[in-house]
Amino acid sequence: MSEEQEIVAVVLNKGTVDALQNLSSLITGATMMGAKVVIFLQTWGAWAFLKENISKLDQFDENAFWSPEYKEHAASVIKEMKRAGTASWYELFKEAKEEGLLEILVCSTAAEQWGANTTEAFDDLVDDITGVFEWHEIAKKSTYTYYIG
Amino acid sequence: MDVEELKNLKPDLVVDARGQSCPGPMLEAKKALTKVPAGGILEVLSSDKGTRRDLPALCKKMGHEFLGYIEEGGYDRLFVRKKK
Numbered sequence: 001m002s003e004e005q006e007i008v009a010v011v012l013n014k015g016t017v018d019a020l021q022n023l024s025s026l027i028t029g030a031t032m033m034g035a036k037v038v039i040f041l042q043t044w045g046a047w048a049f050l051k052e053n054i055s056k057l058d059q060f061d062e063n064a065f066w067s068p069e070y071k072e073h074a075a076s077v078i079k080e081m082k083r084a085g086t087a088s089w090y091e092l093f094k095e096a097k098e099e100g101l102l103e104i105l106v107c108s109t110a111a112e113q114w115g116a117n118t119t120e121a122f123d124d125l126v127d128d129i130t131g132v133f134e135w136h137e138i139a140k141k142s143t144y145t146y147y148i149g
Numbered sequence: 150m151d152v153e154e155l156k157n158l159k160p161d162l163v164v165d166a167r168g169q170s171c172p173g174p175m176l177e178a179k180k181a182l183t184k185v186p187a188g189g190i191l192e193v194l195s196s197d198k199g200t201r202r203d204l205p206a207l208c209k210k211m212g213h214e215f216l217g218y219i220e221e222g223g224y225d226r227l228f229v230r231k232k233k
Contacts, residue, residue, distance in 0.1 A: 028172040029203075032179060033210050084170035084197075092172070 006035040009142035011135075013041075013149035015048030016067045017059045017089075021081075023148060024089035031101040035143070038103045040135045041126075042149070046110035054123045059089055093125055105130045150217045155228055158216070161189035167196045167224050174200045175207060178229070182213065188233045190216070196224040204229065 008030045012023065027037050041049055048057055048065075056065045060082065062074045070077075096102035106122060106129045119126050139145050150158075164181040166174035174195040185191045193204065201218060204227050208215040216228040 025172055028176065032172070032175060032207060081170070085168050085173055086170050087173055087176070095176075 007138065007142040008035045008037045009139040009145040010037060010039045011042060011139075011145065011147045011149070012039055012045030012048075013043055013147075014067075015044040015046075015053070015057070015065065017057050017061075017064045018067050018070050018077075019148055020048065020057060021059045021086075021089045023146075024087070024092035026146065027096050027102060028092050031096045031099060036101045036103065037096065038105065038138050038142070040130075040138075041104065041106045041110060043107075043110045043113055044149075046106050046114060046116075046122075049104070049106070049122045049126050050114055050116065051121060051123055054090070057090075059086075090125075097125055103127050105135070107132065107135070150228070152217075152219055155217050155219050155226070158190055158192070158228055160192035160228070161185050163192040163194065165194045166200075167194050169195075169197065171197050171199045171203070173197070175203050178204060178227075179207070182211075182229065182231055185231045187231055189231050191229045191231065193227045193229070194224055195227060198225075200227060201225060 030037050047053060058064050060078055062078060066074045093102060104126045106126055108129050108131045111129045116122065119128060162181055162185050164177050166177040174193060174197050178193045181191055205215040208229055212232040214230040216230055218225045218227040
């Protein structure tokens with residue numbers, strides 16, 4: 001990471017479609033404005049990025065993993081997203097990743113909670129497993145930090 | 150630029166992002182700008198109201214000139230001059 005690179009830090013402790021879809025818009029805005037986004041996955045964020053769970057997070061699927069409090073609205077939200085041509089959250093993450101402006105780190109404690117000792121257990125978008133000390137250093141350099149939980 | 154000046158512009162490329170919600174039109178605009186020659190003009194058609202404010206912000210960041218927009222029925226025509 002160069003010293004001049006603007007960084008946006010995100011702590012994600014939520015593994016639902018609604019959280020990921022909204023986060024993908026924020027990521028796209030930040031990366032298109034030239035910032036690098038670094039995401040730190042805590043418990044439920046890490047759960048979402050486990051290889052076995054990514055398929056449960058299709059935002060256009062009413063039966064995907066939505067926040068329980070919003071689930072009753074899933075069908076109408078999906079209908080509206082389709083009408084509005086909303087991009088898939090996963091594709092937006094992937095696009096930012098391909099531009100080299102998105103880094104995803106898993107909290108080592110969260111990885112342990114899910115029995116994942118290496119990044120192999122996670123989706124390809126995940127870069128590494130790290131601890132809160134390195135995260136502190138990254139967040140310290142960021143312009144701002146989001147906490148999504 | 151006023152509306153009459155914008156109407157008289159001859160864009161080098163027009164990208165139609167109508168029907169796409171944020172950030173779709175911005176992604177389309179950024180991709181399209183790579184195909185416009187330096188100093189050339191890009192016209193973006195967008196029905197997403199956020200583009201009116203997002204596109205000038207992106208232009209400022211990237212050094213392009215946002216020339217303005219024209220309201221049409223249900224969508225906007227937005228104009229950008231690519232930096233030289």
